[in-house]
Structure formats: structure tokens, C-alpha cells
Amino acid sequence: MPQEQTEQQTNMPVKRRSKGQRTREKILIAAIDVLALNGIKGTTHRAIASHAQLQLSLTTYYFKDIQELINQAFKLNAEHITSRADTNLAGAVILITKIEKKELRKTAVKEALCLQLSEMTSQHLIDNIKHQAISLAVEQLMLTEIQVTPELRLLAQEHELAQLVPYEQLCRFFNKVNPELDARIMYTVFSQLQYSQLAMQVNIDSELIAQTTRRIIAWIMSLR
Numbered sequence: 001m002p003q004e005q006t007e008q009q010t011n012m013p014v015k016r017r018s019k020g021q022r023t024r025e026k027i028l029i030a031a032i033d034v035l036a037l038n039g040i041k042g043t044t045h046r047a048i049a050s051h052a053q054l055q056l057s058l059t060t061y062y063f064k065d066i067q068e069l070i071n072q073a074f075k076l077n078a079e080h081i082t083s084r085a086d087t088n089l090a091g092a093v094i095l096i097t098k099i100e101k102k103e104l105r106k107t108a109v110k111e112a113l114c115l116q117l118s119e120m121t122s123q124h125l126i127d128n129i130k131h132q133a134i135s136l137a138v139e140q141l142m143l144t145e146i147q148v149t150p151e152l153r154l155l156a157q158e159h160e161l162a163q164l165v166p167y168e169q170l171c172r173f174f175n176k177v178n179p180e181l182d183a184r185i186m187y188t189v190f191s192q193l194q195y196s197q198l199a200m201q202v203n204i205d206s207e208l209i210a211q212t213t214r215r216i217i218a219w220i221m222s223l224r
Contacts, residue, residue, distance in 0.1 A: 024062050026052050031073035035141060036134040043070055071151060074142045078159040081135050088124040089166035092117055096173050104173070107223070114221050118214040125190060125209055129197045140195050163187055174221045182220050189216050 030052035034043045045066055049056040063069035095116060096104075103109045128136060142159075146152045167183035175182050193212055197204050218224070 020062075023054070023058060025076075027054065027059050027062055027069070028073050028076045030054075031069055032077050032138050033134060035070065035073060036137040039141065040070065040145060045069070067149075067151075071155065074138065074145075074152065075155055077135055077138045078142070078155065078162075081132075081139055082159065082162045084128070084132065085163055086166050088121070089170055092120060092170055093166075093173075095120070096170075110221055110223055114214070114218050114223055118210065118217050121190070121217065122206070122210045122213045125194055125213065126204060126206060129194055129204055130201065133198055133201065136194050136198055140198075160187075171220055186216055186220060 027048060031043065031048045034047050034051050038047060043066070045059045045063075046056055048069070049059045052059070059069070063072070096113065099109065099113065104113075139159075142152060143156055146156050164180070164183050164187055167187050168179050171179035171182040171186065189212065193209060197209070
């Protein structure tokens, strides 16, 4: 067999796999949208196929079980949220590490840093509410669904643990004793703050977000 033909045959499975992965991701992204719009009961193979503008047979080919499709959509959505949170908190960590440790003990320096971190975090939360409302709504739906779908509990736990890692890294600068608890409180408050504003896309309470963020970060930094 000619070498050229052998190389073509070798490459063909890679091309098919790549196309399949793209189709699979398109289905999952459509499922995330449908979950946000219709909830669990309204998320069907047909609704997802229609939203993705794909043949129904494709959604059932890649995901024969609708519950598995929903679970995988929750998982992809969780990964996207964690990635965005990591980026924001990485910026906060960089900001802190630019300050010498002895300077961080000075109240004036900590207050200036607190203001910067609060503004950075507030803007991140507002941007999430404005531009990532679907992701937040589906995350909230996942956390509600674990009450009736035990299979999702492990995913929800893994998602929360992944989200907590950068928060713990941030809190460790100011609390060496129990940064995990501070991180969990910060994460919980910020999550609930975003959920509470989802229905207020036009009139987001930016002042409430700014004040809450400032209060939490000041508490983490032991500032009054």
C-alpha cells in the first residue's frame, strides 16, 4: 500500500474524532442554555437539538440518556465558572504579592489594598451577573437539583472544592490559622450575592454588591 494512502487512513480517525468532539461540545453548550431557559423538566433531547440547530439523531447518538447529557452540561458549566473565578482571584493574588510582607502589617497599606481588592471583586461579580447570567442560573439549578438527584452531589462537591482553592489562597495571606473557613464564608456570600441579582439584569444593585464585597474583604483582612 502506498505511504500516502497509509498516512491518509492514519489521519482520518483523528479528523472524525475532532469533529465529534466539536459536535458533542455544541450539544452541551446548547443544553446549558436550555437548562437556564426551561429548567430540568423542559430540557429534552428535542429541545436541545432545536436550540443547537442539529438533528435530533445527533443528540441521541452522543448522549443516549438525557440525564447523562444534563449531568455533563452541569459539569461543563461548572468548569467554565471555575476558570473565570480563578482568573479574577489570580489577579488579586498578584496584587497582594507585589506588597512586601512587613508593609502588609500597616493599617494604611491594608486599607488601600482592601479598597483595590473590593473594587476588583465587585466589578468581577457585576460582570458575571451581566454577562454570565446563564452560567450562574445553571449553577444555581445544579445546586438545587442535588436534593433530588444524588448523582449530582459528587459533581457539586467537586465544583465547590475547586472554587474554594483560589479563595483559600487569598485568605491565607491574612489568616494562617483557619483560612479554609474564611474562604468558605467569602465564597458563599459572593455566590448568593450573584444569585440574588440574576433577576435584576437591568437594575443590578451595584451599591449593595460594592458594600457587601468591601465588608467581607475588610473582615477577611481584620479591618474594621
